[in-house]
Amino acid sequence: MSKSQIMVIDDEKIVCDMSKLSLEQSGYEVETFLSAEPALERLKEKKFDIIVTDYKMKGLDGMDVLKTVKKLYPDTKVIMITAFANLETAIEALRSDVHDFFPKPVKIKELKASIERALHA
Amino acid sequence: MKVEHRIILSNFFNIIVLIIVIFFAIQNLNLVLTKLKFIQIADDLNASFLEIRLTEKNYFLYRNKMNLYDILNKIREIRYSIDNVRDDIIKAVGEDNFKILNKNLNDYTNVIALISEIEETKINNNQTETSIREAGKKLREFSEQITRLERTNTNELIMKSQKILLYSFWIIFLSSIVISHLISKKILLSLKLIQKLTLSISEGNFKTIENVDCDQECNSVIKAINFMSNELKNREEQLIQSKKLASIGVMTAGVAHELTNPLNNISMLAQTYIELYDNLSKDDRINFMSKVEAETDRMKEIVKNFLDFSKPKKPQLEQIDINTVIQKAIKLMQNMLYISNIETQLKLNENLPLTFIDRNQIQQVLVNLITNAVQAMTKNGKLIIVSDLDENKKYIKITITDTGKGIPPELLQHIFDPFFSTKGEGGTGLGLSVSHGIIKSHNGDITVKSEVGKGTTFTIRLPIYTKIEGSKTDE
Structure with a gap:
């Protein structure tokens, strides 16, 4: 059975690195990007099962990623994480077809559980 | 010295000058009055002497001894009036001139008395005529000379009084200008400083004036303005601080977000560290902890910046x-x-x-x-x-x-x-x-x-x- 493909987009390098280490440990194949633009370029070449993206980023943000992903691969699940968590952002994210929404600091176990749920949904 | 004291002092000075001037003016006026009185007396004397000389001429024309008696009577009258105004005459012409007048009058009286006592036939007409005429002439000339002199003196005195009044006017006028200038100079200088200070305060520069050499009143105004x-x-500093606190409210959202990122990084480092602990080499572990350290430094910097901004500063x-x-x-x-x-x-x-x-x-x-x-x-x-x-x-x-x-x-x-x-x-x-x-x-x-x-x-x-x-x- 081939490994599930996960893309992580966050402008914090540690988030990318730690997610990659932990998720690879759990048997996923992970690619990380520090901004949305190169990630969207990569998406044109390769389909991912799950995309974990930061909500607020310089340039294109998490919502822009969501829109493009849904256009290219409607069945790919998007999980959003954000440092700027308030009710408004949560509602906006969940209304727009986001699979799950995590405020920072993120619990990796919960993230992994969410990824598992998304893969088997 | 207080401005009030300076003004009182300057007025006092002017009043003193005025009193001196008035004193001299009254003195001069009294002198002029004495002189005028004397001129009046002198004119009367001259008229009497003229009358005596006329009677004297009549005597020489008609050889009537009654004329000589008339002259002697006239001289007696003159003496009587001179004695009455003796003091006034002495005051006007001086003791010496008065003595000369008396001497001349005595000489003339003696000549007339001598002739009136000699018999008509024994009189040497020419000699008598000459001595009478000479004594009369002397008397009249002296009297006229003195009158002329006194008129000139009186004119000079009036001119002098006029000059004194004119000079006094200028002295008081100029001293008033100089004193007002001296008093107002410092006040104006201080007012200019105050004007400059208030202008700068109105523009938001809260400066103060120190060590200004000016009057007591002006000093209290400067003191009040400095206060x-x-x-x-102080109020502006409080205002700046209160506005700063308002800015902090707006900034808090940003700071919270800024702190969440390193906090999340530390959290993820810790979770991954625990998860991968057995698989991590010593270098990996050191690397993880160094990253935690760096992230805490990042948080420290954010908090420091925020505190720096919010702290009140001089x-x-x-x-x-x-x-x-x-x-x-x-x-x-x-x-x-x-x-x-x-x-x-x-x-x-x-x-x-x-x-x-x-x-x-x-x-x-x-x-x-x-x-x-x-x-x-x-x-x-x-x-x-x-x-x-x-x-x-x-x-x-x-x-x-x-x-x-x-x-x-x-x-x-x-x-x-x-x-x-x-x-x-x-x-x-x-x-x-x-x-x-x-x-x-x-x-x-x-x-x-x-x-x-x-x-x-x-x-x-x-x-x-x-x-x-x-x-x-x-x-």
Whole structure:
């Protein structure tokens, strides 16, 4: 059975690195990007099962990623994480077809559980 | 010395001068009156002498001894009147001249008496005539001479009095001018200082005047103004601090976001560290912990910046590059800009000269203006900050431009007024007023241009100082 493909987009390098280490440990194949633009370029070449993206980023943000992903691969699940968590952002994210929404600091176990749920949904 | 005392003293001086002048004028007037009285007496004497001379001529024509008796009677009358006004005559012509007059009168009386006692036939006509005529002539000439002299003296006296009055007028007039000038000079000088001070206070420079050499009244006014200036300075510092606290409220959201990221990083490092612990080499573990350390430093820096900004600070001038202040303000506001999706463009002239400014106060102004700009813009707005030299190279110019909703022209003229806000209940109405005060206290100026729907540009001009409290470089 081939490994599930996960893309992580966050402008914090540690988030990318730690997610990659932990998720690879759990048997996923992970690619990380520090901004949305190169990630969207990569998406044109390769389909991912799950995309974990930061909500607020310089340039294109998490919502822009969501829109493009849904256009290219409607069945790919998007999980959003954000440092700027308030009710408004949560509602906006969940209304727009986001699979799950995590405020920072993120619990990796919960993230992994969410990824598992998304893969088997 | 009090101004009041000076005025009293100068009036006292003028009154003394006036009393002296009046005293001399009265003295002169009395003298003139005495002289005039004497001239009157002298005129009467001259008339009597003329009469005697006429009787004398009659005697020589008709040889009537009765004429001689008439003359002697006349002389007696004259003596009687002279004795009556003896003192007045002495006062007017002096003791010596009075004696000469008496002697002449005696000589004449003696000659007349001698002739009247000699028999007619024995009289040597020629000799008698000559001696009488000579004595009479002498008497009349002396009397006329004295009268003439006294007229001249009286005229001179009147002229002298006229001159004294004229000189006194000028002395009093000039002394009044000099004294008023001396009194008013210091007052005017102090008033000029006070005027300068109040002007500078009205422009937001809360300076004081120290060690001014001026009158007691003026000193108390300066003391009161200094007190007012110090009070205003304290109030302004309080106002700046209260505005700062208001800015902190706005900044908190940004700071919270900024802290969440390193916090999340530490959390993820810890979780992964635990998860992978057995598979990590010693170097990996050290690497993990170094990253944790670096992230805590990052948090420390964020908290330090925030505390630095919020702490009340004493005004302090230091020679610095204004661009560092702009960058620090941007750093403080970075997350707020980031959250609001605002693109920031910095166009800083890197060759700006250093200048003396209060770093914290100018940073406060920039934070106020950036906060206003962010609040005026919807998402995806653009903030442009430019630093450059002014056209005349005497000022550093900072412009802060936003692409926000703009300010209507009718409100534009009030935006630097205290408690005027375009944000409704959301604003204190102090931000721009405080900013205006800070820039004015740096001897600079702050102006605004705005177009509804397009955006607003604030322009700050700060003079380039190379010395504290000093003059501009090229002055």
